[in-house]
Amino acid sequence: MILRGLTFLIIVTFTSFNAQAQFDLTLESGAAFNGYNDVRYANAEGNKGDLFSLTDDFEVNQPVIYARIEAKFQFLDRNIIELTAAPLAFDYTKTSAENIVFGAHTYGLSNDEVSGRYEFNTYRASYRYQFIESDQWYLSAGATVLIRDARIALAESNLEDETTDLGVVPLLSFNLKHYTSDNFHLLLKGDALVGTVGRAEDILIGGEYQFGDSNLSARAGYRIIEGGADIAQVYNFSLIHFASVGLQYSFLR
Numbered sequence: 001m002i003l004r005g006l007t008f009l010i011i012v013t014f015t016s017f018n019a020q021a022q023f024d025l026t027l028e029s030g031a032a033f034n035g036y037n038d039v040r041y042a043n044a045e046g047n048k049g050d051l052f053s054l055t056d057d058f059e060v061n062q063p064v065i066y067a068r069i070e071a072k073f074q075f076l077d078r079n080i081i082e083l084t085a086a087p088l089a090f091d092y093t094k095t096s097a098e099n100i101v102f103g104a105h106t107y108g109l110s111n112d113e114v115s116g117r118y119e120f121n122t123y124r125a126s127y128r129y130q131f132i133e134s135d136q137w138y139l140s141a142g143a144t145v146l147i148r149d150a151r152i153a154l155a156e157s158n159l160e161d162e163t164t165d166l167g168v169v170p171l172l173s174f175n176l177k178h179y180t181s182d183n184f185h186l187l188l189k190g191d192a193l194v195g196t197v198g199r200a201e202d203i204l205i206g207g208e209y210q211f212g213d214s215n216l217s218a219r220a221g222y223r224i225i226e227g228g229a230d231i232a233q234v235y236n237f238s239l240i241h242f243a244s245v246g247l248q249y250s251f252l253r
Contacts, residue, residue, distance in 0.1 A: 026070040028246035030223075031063035034090050035239035037118060039152055041102055041163045044232040050101045051235065054152075057100070058092035058116050066242065078130040080140055082173075085123050086202075088225075088240070092116035102154045103161025112157040119151040120225075120238070122202075124191065126173045138177040144191040146171055146200070152236065163234045169193075169200060183210045187219060198229030198237075204244065215250040 037054035054060065068086035075081075094100075094114035100107045107114045128142035146169040153162035171191040179185040190203030206221015223244045228237030 021073065021075045023251040024070075024072040024074075024248055025251070026072070026219075026246055026248040027067070028070070028219075028244055029065065029067045030242055030244040032066045032088060032090075033063050033241045033243075034060050034118075035241055037090075037238040038228075038236065039102075040235040041152065041161070042233065043230070043235040049103065050099075052096075052098075052100050052102075054090075054092050054116055054118060057094060057096035057098065058114075059095050061091045061093070063243075064088070064090055074130075078140075080126075080128040080130060080142070082126040082128070083124070084126070087121040089117065089119045089121075092118070100154070103163065105156075105159045105161055107154050107156050107159065110157060114154060114156040117151065117153040117155075117162075118238070119149070120240075121149040123147045123149070124171075126191065128173055128175060136179050138179070138185075139175070141172070141174045144171040144173040145169075146191065150236075152234070165234070171200060177208075183212070184208070187221065197231055198227060200227035201225065206244070208248075215252065217248045217250075219246045219248065220244065 034055055038051065039054060040051040041049050043049070066088055068084065070082060070084045072080060072082040092115065094108065094116065097108070099109060124144050124146040126142060126144040128140040130138070130140040132139040148165060148167050148169055150165040151162055153160065171193045173191045174189065176188040177185045185208055187204065187206050187208050190201065192201040192203060193199065202223070202225045204221055204223045206219055208217055208219040210217040221244055223242035225240045225242070226238070
């Protein structure tokens with residue numbers, strides 16, 4: 001519903017200012033690797049589960065092929081709105097001999113396989129203002145509203161526990177480019193913020209190449225997502241590495 005409303009807002013704005021507008025669509029994919037993933041559920045004083053690692057105590061099925069889509073709309077010269085959808089999930093199989101208290105049950109007591117699931121789907125709306133655009137440099141910065149749809153689950157035989165989190169997180173947003181030639185530039189782009197109970201970073205560093213005078217460009221680089229939260233419901237901090245490639249098409253008006 002939120003994304004539908006934001007999409008409608010962009011369409012209305014685009015129609016109103018189409019003489020000065022530009023719309024870019026970027027599709028990104030590649031391989032995702034879970035670096036670490038520490039979990040405890042529940043995490044309240046007097047009611048704590050075991051702290052364990054989904055990457056050390058489990059075997060993670062990786063790499064995972066991921067996909068994300070970005071729709072960027074620039075209007076009134078320097079104003080930018082960007083919508084992003086980035087689903088992501090990992091599956092795990094327990095290898096540690098230690099039992100794990102997770103939710104209402106203890107996992108590992110039987111000889112049955114213990115499986116794990118980590119989902120971290122994000123949907124975001126960003127506003128940035130273009131502060132600099134010269135022959136060598138480009139900089140836009142602003143803020144992002146991130147909708148986090150997360151789930152961590154363990155299952156063994158007829159047992160299953162899960163913790164879910166659907167929340168809204170404010171982040172700072174930036175996009176920095178250094179033009180090294182007419183058709184190639186270095187790219188540093190992301191959203192990040194550190195708070196009292198957690199942190200979040202989603203940052204891409206790489207290069208982007210424009211094919212001649214066309215509206216099509218390609219990019220490749222390294223993306224990192226890191227962060228988590230330490231709250232009463234759950235303790236979870238995770239690091240994910242991405243080898244990414246993408247294609248962008250610009251619809252000029």
